Amino acid sequence: xxxxxxxxxxxxxxSGKADRVLGWKEGEFFxxxxxxxxxxxxxxxxxxxxxxxxxxxxxxxxxxxSRKDGxxxxxxxxxxxxxxxxxxxxxxxxxxxxxxxxIPCDGMVDIEKIRQKKIKGITGVTxxxxxxxxxxxxxxxxxxxxxxxxxxxxxxxxKKHVVYDELIGEEGDVLDSHRFDxxxxxxxxSEEERFAFWQNELSRCIRCNACRNVCPACTCEKCxxxxxxxxxxxxxxxxxxEEKMFHIIRAFHVAGRCTDCGxxxxxxxxxxxxxxxxxxxxxxxxxxxxxxxxxxxxxxRAPLTDYQTDDCEPSVILTKGDQ
Amino acid sequence: MQRIGVFVCWCGSNIAATVDVKKVxxxxxxxxxxxxxxxxxxxxxxxxxxxxxxxxxxxxxxxIVICSCSPRMHEATFRRTAQKxxxxxxxxxxxxxxxxxxxxxxDMATATEKAIILGRAAIAKVHLNTPLQAGExxxxxxxxxIGGGIAGIQxxxxxxxxxxxxxxxxxxxxxxxxxxxIDKTFPTLDCSACILTPKMVDVAQNEKIHIYSYSxxxxxxxxxGNFDVTIKRKxxxxxxxxCTGCGACTEKCPQKKVPNDFNLGLDNxxxxxxxxxxxxxxxATIDPDYCMMLKTGKCGVCSKVCxxxxxxxxxxxxxxxxQYGAIVVATGYNPIDLKNYDExxxxxxxxxxxxxxxxxxxxxxxxxxxxxxxxxxxxxxxxIVFVQCVGSRESGExxxxxxxxxxxxxxxxxxxxxxxxxxxxxxxxxFYIDVRTPGKNFDEFYRRxxxxxxxxxxxxxxxxVSPENGKLMVQASDLLDNKQLKIEADLVVLAAAIEPDPxxxxxxxxxTTQMDTNDFFTEAHxxxxxxxxxxxxxxxxxxxxxxxxxxxxxxxxxxxxxKVIGLLAKDKLLGNPCVAxxxxxxxxxxxxxxxxxxxxxxxxxxxxxxxxNRTIAVRRVANVNPAVCQGCGACTxxxxxxxxxxxxxxxxxxxxxxDAICK
Numbered sequence: 008x009x010x011x012x013x014x015x016x017x018x019x020x021x022s023g024k025a026d027r028v029l030g031w032k033e034g035e036f037f038x039x040x041x042x043x044x045x046x047x048x049x050x051x052x053x054x055x056x057x058x059x060x061x062x063x064x065x066x067x068x069x070x071x072x073s074r075k076d077g078x079x080x081x082x083x084x085x086x087x088x089x090x091x092x093x094x095x096x097x098x099x100x101x102x103x104x105x106x107x108x109x110i111p112c113d114g115m116v117d118i119e120k121i122r123q124k125k126i127k128g129i130t131g132v133t134x135x136x137x138x139x140x141x142x143x144x145x146x147x148x149x150x151x152x153x154x155x156x157x158x159x160x161x162x163x164x165x166k167k168h169v170v171y172d173e174l175i176g177e178e179g180d181v182l183d184s185h186r187f188d189x190x191x192x193x194x195x196x197s198e199e200e201r202f203a204f205w206q207n208e209l210s211r212c213i214r215c216n217a218c219r220n221v222c223p224a225c226t227c228e229k230c231x232x233x234x235x236x237x238x239x240x241x242x243x244x245x246x247x248x249e250e251k252m253f254h255i256i257r258a259f260h261v262a263g264r265c266t267d268c269g270x271x272x273x274x275x276x277x278x279x280x281x282x283x284x285x286x287x288x289x290x291x292x293x294x295x296x297x298x299x300x301x302x303x304x305x306x307x308r309a310p311l312t313d314y315q316t317d318d319c320e321p322s323v324i325l326t327k328g329d330q
Numbered sequence: 331m332q333r334i335g336v337f338v339c340w341c342g343s344n345i346a347a348t349v350d351v352k353k354v355x356x357x358x359x360x361x362x363x364x365x366x367x368x369x370x371x372x373x374x375x376x377x378x379x380x381x382x383x384x385x386x387x388x389x390x391x392x393x394i395v396i397c398s399c400s401p402r403m404h405e406a407t408f409r410r411t412a413q414k415x416x417x418x419x420x421x422x423x424x425x426x427x428x429x430x431x432x433x434x435x436x437d438m439a440t441a442t443e444k445a446i447i448l449g450r451a452a453i454a455k456v457h458l459n460t461p462l463q464a465g466e467x468x469x470x471x472x473x474x475x476i477g478g479g480i481a482g483i484q485x486x487x488x489x490x491x492x493x494x495x496x497x498x499x500x501x502x503x504x505x506x507x508x509x510x511x512i513d514k515t516f517p518t519l520d521c522s523a524c525i526l527t528p529k530m531v532d533v534a535q536n537e538k539i540h541i542y543s544y545s546x547x548x549x550x551x552x553x554x555g556n557f558d559v560t561i562k563r564k565x566x567x568x569x570x571x572x573c574t575g576c577g578a579c580t581e582k583c584p585q586k587k588v589p590n591d592f593n594l595g596l597d598n599x600x601x602x603x604x605x606x607x608x609x610x611x612x613x614a615t616i617d618p619d620y621c622m623m624l625k626t627g628k629c630g631v632c633s634k635v636c637x638x639x640x641x642x643x644x645x646x647x648x649x650x651x652x653q654y655g656a657i658v659v660a661t662g663y664n665p666i667d668l669k670n671y672d673e674x675x676x677x678x679x680x681x682x683x684x685x686x687x688x689x690x691x692x693x694x695x696x697x698x699x700x701x702x703x704x705x706x707x708x709x710x711x712x713x714i715v716f717v718q719c720v721g722s723r724e725s726g727e728x729x730x731x732x733x734x735x736x737x738x739x740x741x742x743x744x745x746x747x748x749x750x751x752x753x754x755x756x757x758x759x760x761f762y763i764d765v766r767t768p769g770k771n772f773d774e775f776y777r778r779x780x781x782x783x784x785x786x787x788x789x790x791x792x793x794x795v796s797p798e799n800g801k802l803m804v805q806a807s808d809l810l811d812n813k814q815l816k817i818e819a820d821l822v823v824l825a826a827a828i829e830p831d832p833x834x835x836x837x838x839x840x841x842t843t844q845m846d847t848n849d850f851f852t853e854a855h856x857x858x859x860x861x862x863x864x865x866x867x868x869x870x871x872x873x874x875x876x877x878x879x880x881x882x883x884x885x886x887x888x889x890x891x892x893k894v895i896g897l898l899a900k901d902k903l904l905g906n907p908c909v910a911x912x913x914x915x916x917x918x919x920x921x922x923x924x925x926x927x928x929x930x931x932x933x934x935x936x937x938x939x940x941x942x943n944r945t946i947a948v949r950r951v952a953n954v955n956p957a958v959c960q961g962c963g964a965c966t967x968x969x970x971x972x973x974x975x976x977x978x979x980x981x982x983x984x985x986x987x988x989d990a991i992c993k
Contacts, residue, residue, distance in 0.1 A: 238985050
């Protein structure tokens with residue numbers, strides 16, 4: 008698949024269909040895949056990769072890239088297309104400056120999960136169908152790919168590309184995922200347990216801002232956390248309460264617009280499952296206002312910024328909070 | 331730096347009895363920038379207002395805080411006071427230390443402490459206040475009346491009489507409402523139709539009034555003076571402008587088994603019908619649930635017999651857009667559904683009827699031609715039991731209403747009296763909890779029923795009604811004689827509670843007006859503004875606001891019209907300067923605010939911005955039209971970046987208030 012996509016990138020660039028190509032290249036380590044803008048064919052031939060570590064979602068980069076001169080081609084996995092479309096809906100990306108190529112995805116691998124299998128000194132990973140062959144300084148090892156998939160890919164919500172100019176491979180379907188199972192588990196906790204759970208998770212936050220910087224829903228011209236006039240820019244970690252506020256405020260800010268791409272948790276250096284906060288909102292929205300998937304189309308109005316006379320009464324939402 | 335004056339009102343003893351007003355004034359006097367403080371018995375009085383004016387002049391105040399009653403009461407008063415002294419009226423802040431403090435606390439120390447905190451919050455806000463100027467908006471000289479019952483009819487006639495255009499939207503095919511179904515009216519016993527139908531004709535003939543019958547309000551946008559209303563005209567499958575109301579179609583229609591809702595299902599009508607002979611507009615309507623032509627495409631009899639060519643089976647619902655300066659809600663009431671009152675055997679026996687059904691059974695235009703016959707065997711009933719308060723005045727846990735439906739005592743007395751007059755051989759029993767007859771000539775009326783007509787009034791409730799051998803066995807208790815009664819009745823009449831029409835709640839949402847827990851519309855003030863809703867430009871007429879009899883409804887309808895005329899007579903309304911404003915440097919152009927704006931005040935423009943390194947970027951940014959914005963603030967909370975702010979209620983002002991409270 009890497010070769011097909013690479014050839015497509017070369018073709019788009021050399022035919023003049025695109026002036027730039029947004030793709031992936033290796034970072035510091037082989038599993039540390041980084042987004043890159045390619046402008047010449049030679050660079051693509053040498054550096055372009057597409058493998059099981061190509062997690063980064065390019066949608067957010069297009070906010071700035073689509074405002075530059077010329078056209079940019081971009082490769083979007085199914086879940087990335089939701090973020091892309093959500094940003095189109097919010098008028099954040101100029102559609103005619105982007106050539107979107109939908110590419111297939113069978114799930115991305117979480118390097119931490121390989122390490123948890125007591126595999127150490129990893130120097131390379133090759134995909135062989137369902138199995139990953141792992142080169143380590145101690146010799147070759149093998150694991151089943153399904154055992155080391157990133158959580159967001161284990162609970163993949165859709166293999167369908169919701170928006171594209173061109174599709175490589177076949178059109179997939181929206182899947183019946185179990186992504187809310189863990190949210191339900193947390194909901195079932197007692198208040199004290201739940202507080203302890205989040206305290207444990209969020210107290211590890213070092214306020215590196217990686218989650219915000221990667222989040223495709225966080226594209227404000229000026230983020231409230233960077234704006235001294237907002238009154239909350241210093242909510243960094245004045246005390247243990249405020250350190251939670253950063254993530255809670257952020258979850259509120261992206262509520263109804265978050266497509267559940269899971270980038271926040273992927274980039275978190277402290278492995279905080281931040282996406283669970285957003286999923287809780289998505290689950291609540293689904294329960295209160297009917298199924299809604301941000302970015303699934305351009306037309307449906309988001310329940311949180313829309314009013315229907317049969318919307319559930321605020322009292323229902325209040326009582327739900329008491330449970 | 332502001333120079334702030336603080337004025338603490340006693341409100342007689344309303345505030346001063348629970349709040350140490352002197353201490354509040356002195357403590358607030360120590361707040362930063364407060365250069366003057368005072369407490370006085372009635373700040374809103376002429377003397378009190380003069381104190382404010384003098385202080386503004388003497389101490390060169392730039393902002394004032396009044397600690398008094400709710401801003402809903404006197405904010406406008408004190409703004410005018412400030413204006414008289416040459417201060418911008420929006421430099422006034424009210425700390426509500428009456429409704430939100432003295433009235434709800436008993437302990438003086440607590441109340442005083444809270445009053446100080448509330449005052450401190452208002453001072454914190456004034457620090458950030460800026461002078462604001464109100465714009466003007468024109469008034470559309472046309473009123474909309476929703477509901478064509480007696481309330482809507484009277485309001486429309488009065489508004490039209492003052493020379494303004496009025497539209498009535500009525501969901502039924504004809505105006506007239508419940509009054510058109512009633513036989514006689516208490517306490518004068520004049521015929522309901524005889525006094526209503528001339529008014530209906532007046533409406534039809536009035537050039538200023540337009541009736542949208544068989545129509546509903548689908549959407550409301552805009553604000554006082556400038557409402558933009560979408561009216562859905564339901565397809566009646568008859569061209570209203572061509573139909574002459576001759577009735578040929580309704581006679582020839584082969585589908586005769588349609589329950590006649592005008593007679594409450596006591597008889598049948600045809601699939602094409604005119605509800606009653608005096609209907610306005612007198613136009614036929616096809617019931618699409620029963621018409622064979624609409625259902626199967628086979629029939630078309632009405633079309634063949636219609637000489638005017640008015641039948642149109644292809645007619646579609648139609649949306650009409652119209653602008654109004656004022657909207658009157660006159661949606662009326664319905665008797666409650668009695669499905670939860672099976673102890674009275676309403677669903678088991680056709681001879682257990684509601685009072686409104688009884689009206690039809692005694693009405694000359696009703697299913698029995700005005701001869702009182704019981705529905706089951708069309709025989710004359712010799713013993714009739716009336717049960718009052720069915721679903722009214724119940725405790726909160728029951729399935730009924732907690733309120734008194736107000737009209738039942740009087741109409742039951744009327745039914746009992748008329749029955750005894752026309753059929754002296756009939757025994758009439760009335761079971762009641764209390765008999766409530768306040769109203770001009772009401773108690774005399776009820777006394778006549780008891781004393782002259784020999785109606786048996788029994789204090790007590792009916793426990794059970796069971797149909798047995800064509801009779802109704804009524805078990806009841808007589809609380810005064812303290813004994814159980816068993817009455818073999820031929821007919822039982824239930825005085826069902828009345829409740830607001832189901833269309834009221836969605837309408838309240840569209841109009842952004844308030845309702846109480848029973849779905850009655852809430853008036854702006856129960857004593858001083860009884861016919862206005864709290865939403866400017868929305869007025870209340872008739873039973874939509876609470877149970878009422880006809881005289882009371884008509885009085886309220888006319889009062890409501892007076893308020894509407896007062897509004898429509900103005901050429902311009904002073905707007906609210908507290909409108910939203912977008913900080914273009916922070917705006918993402920994401921459209922969140924535009925989606926939540928109920929007034930359509932926000933649009934987007936592509937604008938050039940100077941960026942770092944002498945570059946220019948074109949960005950999509952929100953633009954608020956201040957003439958349309960009503961300052962609701964929905965956009966400010968929807969904005970993800972905080973670019974949208976509300977003048978006079980800015981995020982920083984609100985945060986300053988919160989900080990002052992939490993200090």
